[in-house]
Amino acid sequence: MPNTKRRRLLVRGAASALAITLGATALAACGSSDDDGGTASGPVSLTYWTWTPGMDKVVDLWNKGQGKKDRITVTVKKQASGDTLITKILTAHKAGKAPDLVQAEYQALPTLVSNDALADIAKNVGDARAKFADGVWQQTTLGTDAVYAVPQDIGPMMFYYRADLFKKYGLTVPATWEQFAETARALKKKSPGTDLTTFSASDSGLFAGLAQQAGAKWWTTSGDKWKVAIDDAATKKVADFWGGLVKEGAVDNQPMYTPAWNKALDTGKQIAWVSAVWAPGTLTTAAPDTKGKWAMAPLPQWSDGENVTGSWGGSSTAVTTDSKHKEAAAKFAAWLNTDGDALNALAKEGGIYPASTSAQLSGAFTTPPDFFSNQADFYALAAKIARTTAPSAWGPNVNVAYTTFNDAFGAAAKDRSDFSAALAKMQSATVADMKKQGFEVSE
Amino acid sequence: MSSLAVHQVPSAAGATGAARGRPPLRRRIALVPTLTLLLGALYCLLPVAWVVIASTKSGRELFTTFTFLPGTGFADNLRDLDAYRDGVYWQWMGNSALYAGLGALLSTCVSAFSGYALATYRFRGRETMFNILLAGVLMPPIILAVPQYLLMAKAGLTDSYWAVLLPQVLSPYGVYLARIYAAAAVPDDVVEAGRMDGASEWRIFTRIALPMMVPGLVTVFLFQFVAVWNNFLLPYIMLSDDEKFPITLGLFTLLEQGANTPALYTLVITGAFLAVIPLVALFLVVQRFWSLDLLSGAVKS
Numbered sequence: 001m002p003n004t005k006r007r008r009l010l011v012r013g014a015a016s017a018l019a020i021t022l023g024a025t026a027l028a029a030c031g032s033s034d035d036d037g038g039t040a041s042g043p044v045s046l047t048y049w050t051w052t053p054g055m056d057k058v059v060d061l062w063n064k065g066q067g068k069k070d071r072i073t074v075t076v077k078k079q080a081s082g083d084t085l086i087t088k089i090l091t092a093h094k095a096g097k098a099p100d101l102v103q104a105e106y107q108a109l110p111t112l113v114s115n116d117a118l119a120d121i122a123k124n125v126g127d128a129r130a131k132f133a134d135g136v137w138q139q140t141t142l143g144t145d146a147v148y149a150v151p152q153d154i155g156p157m158m159f160y161y162r163a164d165l166f167k168k169y170g171l172t173v174p175a176t177w178e179q180f181a182e183t184a185r186a187l188k189k190k191s192p193g194t195d196l197t198t199f200s201a202s203d204s205g206l207f208a209g210l211a212q213q214a215g216a217k218w219w220t221t222s223g224d225k226w227k228v229a230i231d232d233a234a235t236k237k238v239a240d241f242w243g244g245l246v247k248e249g250a251v252d253n254q255p256m257y258t259p260a261w262n263k264a265l266d267t268g269k270q271i272a273w274v275s276a277v278w279a280p281g282t283l284t285t286a287a288p289d290t291k292g293k294w295a296m297a298p299l300p301q302w303s304d305g306e307n308v309t310g311s312w313g314g315s316s317t318a319v320t321t322d323s324k325h326k327e328a329a330a331k332f333a334a335w336l337n338t339d340g341d342a343l344n345a346l347a348k349e350g351g352i353y354p355a356s357t358s359a360q361l362s363g364a365f366t367t368p369p370d371f372f373s374n375q376a377d378f379y380a381l382a383a384k385i386a387r388t389t390a391p392s393a394w395g396p397n398v399n400v401a402y403t404t405f406n407d408a409f410g411a412a413a414k415d416r417s418d419f420s421a422a423l424a425k426m427q428s429a430t431v432a433d434m435k436k437q438g439f440e441v442s443e
Numbered sequence: 444m445s446s447l448a449v450h451q452v453p454s455a456a457g458a459t460g461a462a463r464g465r466p467p468l469r470r471r472i473a474l475v476p477t478l479t480l481l482l483g484a485l486y487c488l489l490p491v492a493w494v495v496i497a498s499t500k501s502g503r504e505l506f507t508t509f510t511f512l513p514g515t516g517f518a519d520n521l522r523d524l525d526a527y528r529d530g531v532y533w534q535w536m537g538n539s540a541l542y543a544g545l546g547a548l549l550s551t552c553v554s555a556f557s558g559y560a561l562a563t564y565r566f567r568g569r570e571t572m573f574n575i576l577l578a579g580v581l582m583p584p585i586i587l588a589v590p591q592y593l594l595m596a597k598a599g600l601t602d603s604y605w606a607v608l609l610p611q612v613l614s615p616y617g618v619y620l621a622r623i624y625a626a627a628a629v630p631d632d633v634v635e636a637g638r639m640d641g642a643s644e645w646r647i648f649t650r651i652a653l654p655m656m657v658p659g660l661v662t663v664f665l666f667q668f669v670a671v672w673n674n675f676l677l678p679y680i681m682l683s684d685d686e687k688f689p690i691t692l693g694l695f696t697l698l699e700q701g702a703n704t705p706a707l708y709t710l711v712i713t714g715a716f717l718a719v720i721p722l723v724a725l726f727l728v729v730q731r732f733w734s735l736d737l738l739s740g741a742v743k744s
Contacts, residue, residue: 049683051701078528078685080692080699091589091680095596099683259506266507285708288503315701 043071044328048101049089050317051081052152054349058336061345066335072328074101083399086111093117093322100323101333104149105315106139107208107398110219112318113148114396114439119319120146124330131338131356135391140316142394143221148318150333151355152346155276155313156386157209160283162271163295163374169194169271173297177241180300184250187271197272198252198261199242201409204402206256206274209310210242211235212390214302219395225442226434230401231427236420237302243412243419253413262286274299276312277353277382280369292374298385307388314355353382360386397433404429491719498716502709520713527697527707532714534686535693539672540721541604542689546611547667553612554663558621559652563634573622579615585676592680606681607689611671617663624659625652661732665725672722690718 048059056076063073077099079085086108092098093115104112112118125147129137132151140149161173169190174180184196200206211218214234220227229235245251252270254260264270265287273279283294299309317333319326336342343354344363354360360383368378375381395401408422434441497505501516508514524532561573591610595601600609629652637647653660675691682688685696694714697707 047683051696051699053700077683078696079683080696081701082699084679084699088680088683091592092596092601092683095593095601097596097601262506285502286506313701 043073044325045073045075046101046323046325046329046332047075047077047099048103048332049077049079049085049099050101050103051079051085052103052346052350052352055346057349058342058345061341062332062335066339067332070328070331072325072332074332079103081105083108086399089117089320090115093320096322098320098322100320100325100329102318102320103152103315104318105313106151106311106392107205107394109140109148109316109318110142110394110396111398113142117320117322118148119321119323119326119330120148121150121319121326121330121333122147124327125150125334128334128338131358133355133357133387133389135389136314136355138391139394149316150318150330150337151314151316152337153314153352154355154386154389155209155278155311155353156382156389157213157274157276157299157310157312158279158382158385159297159299160273160275160279160294161297162268162290162293164293165268165271173295174300176304177300177302181241181245181250184245185248188250193269195252195264195270196250197270197274198254198256198264199246199413200254200256200261201413202255202257202406204405205312207238207405207409208402209276209312210238210274211310212392213299213308213310214238215308215390217391217393218401219393222442225440226395227442228395228427228431228434230430231420231423235423239419239423246413246419247416249416253416255410257286266290277386278313278351280371281351284371291371294372295375296372296378296381298381298388308390309385309388311389311392316355357383357387395430395434396439397430397437400433401426401430494712494716494719498709498713500709505708505712516709517713520709524710524713524717527710531685532690532693532717535688535690536718536721538604538687539689539691539718542607542611542674542678543668543671546608546671547664549608549612550614550617550667551660551664554614554617554621555653555656555660557618558623559625559629559648559656561618561622562625563629563631563652576615576618580619582615584610584670584674588676588680591677595681601681602683602687604687607678607687610677611667611674614663614667614670617667620663620666621656621659624662625656628655628659658732661729665729668725669722672718690714694718 048055052058055078059074059076067073079088081103085102086104089098089102089104089112098117102112104118109118122145128150136151136154140151141147159173166173169187171183171187172179174183180196187194187196208218211234214237216229216232216234216238218228218230218232218235220229242251246253252264254264261270262285265273265283266289268290273283275282279296283290298307301308317336319329319333323329336346337354338356340359340362343356343359346352347354347359347364354365359365361379365379365383368375372378404426405422408425409419411417412419412422431441493510496511496513498520499517500508500514501519504514504516561569587610592601592606595606595609600606633651633655634647637651642650672689673691674689675695678689678692679695682692685693688696694711697711697714700707
């Protein structure tokens, strides 16, 4: 086979899979719509796997409005989110029974594409591009001319802090990471029992977002090969920074999202949180007694005057190769994520922060979230921060990198030992897994 | 829950042996075993106690008040659970009851037929068949879930009630247990006597053997019921429509709502608590069949 090499870049396993490459020269012929007859012929019904709460109500808007006109009915099948859903989609795809539409987190898209599960919908949703920031849109193209999904929600990262306690301890909001470290130390001096925040070794997405802000590009391709750079200089900088803080005891080393963490936030034992735009929702349940006491600021920067953030979370709507009505499905995906009414309903019912830039300042986002009623410009600031999101570079085995992160960094954070050794472990485990899966990896 | 059943079976066998053999020894309290068992019981019951108490806490109390201090939100939790997606929880409960009840019943029937046949009849390939069955006992059902899904997809049955029910009907362990039990509880002489009197094989099975096998079959039913009730992976792969989900899957979707939506802990905990109740009730009701088991063993010649 002449193009075995190219094929192995992204496609593994199935010999029947179409060749998909990341090279700009060779555009993938994936999802050719020969079987995709006219949408005008007869009513079409589509199934949609999603975990967003209240999505059925949003889809009702479509089924009663635009969808009725186009004779396209969408049925929501609510799923649990996470890596297990990817496995479920791939299993269904193996049997040719994947649903027409799936919700997928950005970092899962390469995995799905490399298994030939997602259709190229560039022809159908090309116009939607203008509605999204470049850094967001790029995640759905994987750097090719193809488009594998329409962005739905994003999670630009921000710095959350207890405004009242910052005042009480005489702290200022750090603009750089250096100041962040000083703030943590100053707080320790003033109140030894209080931590600025914690380094959570169970939240790989947070670490990935911090590395992304520092300029890391974990997965890239050159020619026919993948390059894995989880231990690049930028990520090392982030790992050493947090490792140092944990080692000297300036920040806590306990994981987030535990009862103990909730309690620490609720009682003011931890007074800041590096998080993303969806933090108000989490704080509402984690620290109910602190309502109105928090404020949000941009993430600290690596050098003065810079203006970059990473992202933590966010997902997209994709059309599968198993769908018999790809054009209709793409039409719905574009409507769902660009139509004003749809996005308003999504924000109201599902609590999402829209990827579409025009929606970030309208409807539900003209007033601050309930928990942050004291910060009137919350969403104006959020939209400004969202525009500074650094591009991300996901690969086909993010799940392996994340699992290794949890293990290696979990142990390192617990012993307060060297984080760069843990990072090296993450790199080697990820490379080894890719090779095992049959990808070509350059050293 | 399943550990309860596991303890019951060997204790039945042990009691039989003791009763048949020497006269019973005078009981004295063995301190070390008692303490060990008490510790074991504590280890098993503590999480249950946690679920029971946590289900009474409101979201605000859940992580802030002392762990074993009952809260004030039980009624609210129930109301919220009932209101979630128009009461889909009760639908899940019903589905679980259907999968576990019907699945275990069908599985017990199959086990009774095949166990009895394997124990009573001599035919070519019987041992081979039984050995294959034993291999099936050793095979964890999780491994089979994906191949079963691909088969169901070929048959066009995925995302239907059948997709979850059918794979559960044949339980190698159930057949194995039924055979062992039938071999011990249905004496060949009785079957012979039935034949002498001119009863058909079907009549012998239904009128003579089946009643003798009831305690064993109850065990098979319970095992299978608990296994299906707790099963996660098979329905997870087979079903995509959340109206067909069993409780395990439904609660999982409540937990994994995506990064930007907090998990509905109070609903999940209350839901888990309610999901345990039918199992406990079932075990309490069926317990008397096990005491029957002890008796029938002891009376045997």
